[in-house]
Amino acid sequence: MDHALAFSPDYATARQRIRTAAEHARWEQQALALGLDDLTIDVVWRGPKNAKRVLVVSSGLHGIEGYLGSAIQQTFLAGHMAEQELPEDVAIVFLHALNPYGFAHLRRVNEDNVDLNRNFLGKGESFTGSPPMYADLDSFFNPKSPPRAPWTTFPRALWLIARHGLGSLKETLPVGQYEFPKGLFFGGHAPSKTQELLDEHLPTWLGDAEQVVHIDFHTGLGPRATYKLFVNREANDPAVDDVKRWFGNDVVEAWDPAATSYTIRGGLGTWLAERFPDARYDELTAEFGTRNVVQIVEALRSENRAHHWGKPGSAASRAASNRMMQAFAPIDGGWRRDCVEQGIGIVRQALAALLETP
Numbered sequence: 001m002d003h004a005l006a007f008s009p010d011y012a013t014a015r016q017r018i019r020t021a022a023e024h025a026r027w028e029q030q031a032l033a034l035g036l037d038d039l040t041i042d043v044v045w046r047g048p049k050n051a052k053r054v055l056v057v058s059s060g061l062h063g064i065e066g067y068l069g070s071a072i073q074q075t076f077l078a079g080h081m082a083e084q085e086l087p088e089d090v091a092i093v094f095l096h097a098l099n100p101y102g103f104a105h106l107r108r109v110n111e112d113n114v115d116l117n118r119n120f121l122g123k124g125e126s127f128t129g130s131p132p133m134y135a136d137l138d139s140f141f142n143p144k145s146p147p148r149a150p151w152t153t154f155p156r157a158l159w160l161i162a163r164h165g166l167g168s169l170k171e172t173l174p175v176g177q178y179e180f181p182k183g184l185f186f187g188g189h190a191p192s193k194t195q196e197l198l199d200e201h202l203p204t205w206l207g208d209a210e211q212v213v214h215i216d217f218h219t220g221l222g223p224r225a226t227y228k229l230f231v232n233r234e235a236n237d238p239a240v241d242d243v244k245r246w247f248g249n250d251v252v253e254a255w256d257p258a259a260t261s262y263t264i265r266g267g268l269g270t271w272l273a274e275r276f277p278d279a280r281y282d283e284l285t286a287e288f289g290t291r292n293v294v295q296i297v298e299a300l301r302s303e304n305r306a307h308h309w310g311k312p313g314s315a316a317s318r319a320a321s322n323r324m325m326q327a328f329a330p331i332d333g334g335w336r337r338d339c340v341e342q343g344i345g346i347v348r349q350a351l352a353a354l355l356e357t358p
């Protein structure tokens with residue numbers, strides 16, 4: 001089968017396909033309602049609820065990025081691996097569309113403009129603050145006027161990069177901020193509904209786990225149709241050696257202040273490790289490359305502008321959604337096929353890693 005076909009045209013179809021595929025594969029399922037429209041986070045799983053070893057595969061924490069994760073989950077469910085025999089203490093849990101609003105509305109953020117991967121602050125952390133340079137950048141990245149012709153913004157983005165340097169922009173913009181509710185990378189003023197639902201329901205599957213390997217699928221930065229696995233551990237943590245052995249030295253990146261990856265606040269992985277302290281919890285953010293950083297930032301900027309200051313359904317707002325698709329779920333058969341195949345490979349490696357421990 002052509003894996004590009006596993007991509008759904010919209011959130012509602014993706015969800016229906018996941019439910020149908022889970023039924024065919026005889027996995028169990030439960031829909032967690034967001035309490036908004038008909039939006040749900042769907043959990044589909046096989047194996048016992050109190051499993052000692054659990055593979056978690058999640059999609060759509062960043063809304064629109066869920067097109068790829070959903071396609072990977074569907075492809076796995078449709079394949080023979082979905083019915084492969086497993087030891088009785090092993091479970092596989094798929095979390096479909098962690099940010100269903102963003103998925104349904106082609107946004108990266110949720111119904112409150114919150115970047116969910118900046119919303120999972122740990123105990124004792126407060127929803128306040130922003131990186132020192134952020135206020136300067138907000139006027140550029142969040143202009144308070146309806147969108148204009150798109151070609152006028154490119155030179156300004158390049159000028160900004162020339163002035164501040166790409167490195168310092170990368171360290172400032174995506175870190176997470178809690179002071180500009182209509183700005184980019186806003187982490188919220190309180191735990192999101194998604195966080196509440198995970199807090200309430202995840203112990204059902206992970207409460208007794210001793211080992212969890214969790215792949216959280218994303219799209220965006222990086223060379224087109226290739227991926228990196230960002231492991232939620234510091235580079236000198238000996239556990240990183242296992243992760244590199246499981247997934248390959250060249251694709252795994254741990255936290256390293258000297259490297260290109262920036263340290264974000266409120267990431268899902270840190271919160272999960274804290275929430276389940278009795279488990280060895282390896283959370284990996286699988287990030288598949290789409291377009292270059294200027295195109296991605298520009299897509300985020302124009303969509304954010306159209307959403308807050310433009311007219312819904314206008315030509316400018318449709319153009320902005322279109323750019324979001326190109327930046328986070330390219331309508332390109334080659335990209336889609338390659339990424340689903342690689343994604344399935346990652347899930348396979350994660351399962352093998354889990355089965356390696358007796």
Ligand SMILES: [Zn+2]
Nearest residue numbers: 062065218219
């Ligand atoms: Zn993402």
